[in-house]
Amino acid sequence: MASRKFNLCHEASFCAENTPVTVVPSFSYKSTLPLMSSQRQSSVGPFVAGMPMEVPLWIAKVLQQRKLAQIQIPDWLSPESLTATLTEERQENMLTDTLPFYYFEIARSLQWAMDSKSTMIVLQDLANVRTDKIRSHFHEMSKGDLEKNEGELPEITITGICSIELNTVGPFLQRAFSDYGYLTKSQKQAAGGDFEGEGNTQGSEGFKRPSSLGSRLLKLRKKALS
């Protein structure tokens, strides 16, 4: 289970690097460089020294390390705005949706480029608060959704969830749900019909995480018993 989380971590960091950030290059390059990886941008450039422009995060990091450009830290990543977000989090019941999906991974990538050392401190606090919220309020959030049980896949909608929380609590929840589904399945089987229960959480931006592992687990279980 731990290695799975580790892989999720890698995956998230990698995907986060596609986020566009503003960069001020110190060189000029007239033609554009084609990009395969981004859906948003098909190419990067032309570079004009001193003019800010948007590039994917991974390009920005490479340029910064080679001293060819200066990354401009996004607005949401300054200590003040993070502190504001933190206070908001503590007061509200629901998660804020002002943060980008990969906020933690982006911040971790840009850690070395930040001027202020206290950003990471606030960020850690923010991530902790949000994750705690999910863990503690999950029961209430999900009670209503689970009871409905219209189809085979109970959906639990949590607005404002971000990648770091998904990866922190996600695997546990998936496992929990698959167990739940298994336990209720036997009930349902008794009541008629065969189905697989899966847990699925959905982010607010329409990002769907297929919990294929959860379903695989369930299948294994079924096999073992039958």
Add this chain to the structure above:
Amino acid sequence: MILGMNHWHFGYEQIVQDCRNEDGSVLMLCNADVDAMASARILSYLLRSDGIPYQLYPCTNYQALESYLKTNESVLEEVEAIVMLNFGASKNLTRLFESQLLTQDLKVYVMDCRKPVHLANIYAGENIVVFMDDTTNMEELPSDGDNLSGGESTSDEEGSSEEGEGDGESDEDDDSDMDDSQADEGEEEAGFDDVEGDAPPQPMPQQDPAYDGGNESDHDDEHDNDNDDDDATAAPVDDPEKSKRRSRDDAPEMDPASSPDSTSKRQKLTEDDATAVETDEDDSRRNSQESSNQHEEEFMDPRELHKQRLVKLRQYYSSGSFFGCPSAYVAYRLAAQLRFGDEKDLLWLACVGVTDAYLHARLDLTGFAALSTDLKESIFRLFPNDMYERVSNTVYAEDLLGTTPLEGDESRTRISLSDNGRIIAQNDFRFFLLRQSSLLESMVHSDYISTKFQVWTKKGMQRLQELLAKMGYPLDECKQPFHMMKPSLKRQLQHKLVENGPEYELGNWQFTSFFRITGYQSLLSASDTSYAVTALLECETPTSKAIEDDPLNQQAWDEEKMMVEAFNIAYDALNCNTTPNSANGSGTWNGVLAEGRDTSTLVNGGSLSGSTGLGAGLRMAMTLQKLVINTAVSLVDREAITRLRHFRYAYLNCTSAGENKTARSELVPSNSNKKSAKDEEHKHHVFAKPLALTRLAHFLMDMHRENGKWTGGKSRPLVLLAEKPRTGTYLVVGYEYPERAGTFMRNTFGNNFELTAKSMNGTFRFDSFDSNVVEVNGDDVQRFIEQLHYLMDSI
């Protein structure tokens, strides 16, 4: 070709351009000292940032370098630039890289602190680039022309292979006379024809004024010179030199192709490079001035001018070797002229390199002060520590939480942030490895205190303890590891030393030192780093220990391989990662850190176990220092230092290490159980390494300066002879003795050793990069000393 200080970045840009155009790589050849390693790190960072592949290879002598070049020809085909760090400037590089320069279009770049720079390298055209600091006055350099090797120096090395020795042959460069003259004349002005006078000389802008005049005078001059030589009643010393010159002049072999080449080269110089034009213009301006002044006398006295020039050349080479700017500083300045001036790791490497040069007597006090002032400015720029910064950097927890403090409650929680990676320039004490050991230990083993108090005597130790008591430091506290001492004591140390120092004649016990914060608040000083990495470089490696400990496993002791391994370990230890994504970026995103690879794990010296890494280096440095002190003391006790009229000398055999055998056993692999002669052979003497030997020599000098035995009329240079039992030779190194600590005198032993070697039969190796080092066969060493003495008598 020379690059002045402001133009160093042109050299680097040239490398980048060449490699990008031709898809080539860079070969970095690095001398085995910390300064060179630091500059190698800086340069490799630059190259990595620009995406240029490079290779790094350590060298300790020219022989090894040549064999490396020969065996790796396939590798060398891709190489577009060779960078030599901290060696090579005083050798004729056109000859050394002759085959490479002919077959490929590569360039050689030299960053060397050793001077004097061989004139052939300066006037060689664009293929050899010397990064020159501002200490040499370009006006004083002899102008271009023949005899660029000087009458007496490198050309005579080759010459001595034919002359001088009867039976024994020298292991030096065995160039034949023909090659000699060809190579030289390839660079000569065309004015210097062969004696028969085939091709008329072509007037060139940088020509020596003597040859602006008619052609006839040239030939007459040559003939006259030869006649003069013949007539001269020379001392035996002069004969080899003059006969050498005669033989060169007599072997005309003037390459007609080479003179137009050299002309065009020189003309290209004046047109292209802004840098070379500066210096050449200076020369030509001076020449034209001279020539205008002497226009009337030209026809009358070209011989006189020629003689003057020869005298100048001779003076240039024989005034002794000295040191210029350390190469790490050159590399950092170069980086700062490019876009890397804000990179903190590079600044730290420069600090380590400069401190290392100072500690190993390659930099005198004034030079070190100048360079450290410059580095301090950079430090203040990158790490501003003024009030404003400190205020703006304080972080309070309440601010971060967004909570307002309670009414009436003024206290706020201050969060202390790690200052990891910060560089500080402070006055520090001259104590050895203070922050990695206890106060008492570091005082006892420092060069400064131990020589002032003569701590190895009982009385000296008592005096030292008296001083500590007067300062109010209990002995127990002084024996605690320094970072565990009471904070109040640590803070007062400086103040107390100022108060009580003068009583014990402790002046000048501070020097500007550089520190880097590792972890939260622990400090790592540049001098400690330098000592540690030097120790890793010079002491045994795990492999060599394995070989030695197993008496059955007597593999061939490949000195070269051992050196490369030690170099690699030391180079890794110099790694100054403060963050995983920093300059030497070896960490991956998940920050997997190995021991000693991240300075934040190096808290208070870090783990001192293990055989690699900075922690191990610190441990070995302490052992090495103890060994140095013990050896020095035992030499004095046994009265093993003999004084002659012109110098003092002492033998360092493997058995002369003194009582502290346990200390030695860590550094020197030895089967301490068996005492057979065979084992003695297989010992590897740590003092046969040049850096350790330099430390010993300077310790001896400090010691005797303090106890007044070597002062005034009794001062002499010091020659140390260290045994290398493996090869049965002795490493003979000569050191000048400056009256005041920290000053520097030009080292003239290079010349003296050469002359001595020429005048006797025996086997010698003048292979080392330092001119004052020679390796002599065990049987010949006694006679060598005698001969050296006679020689210095006759000078």
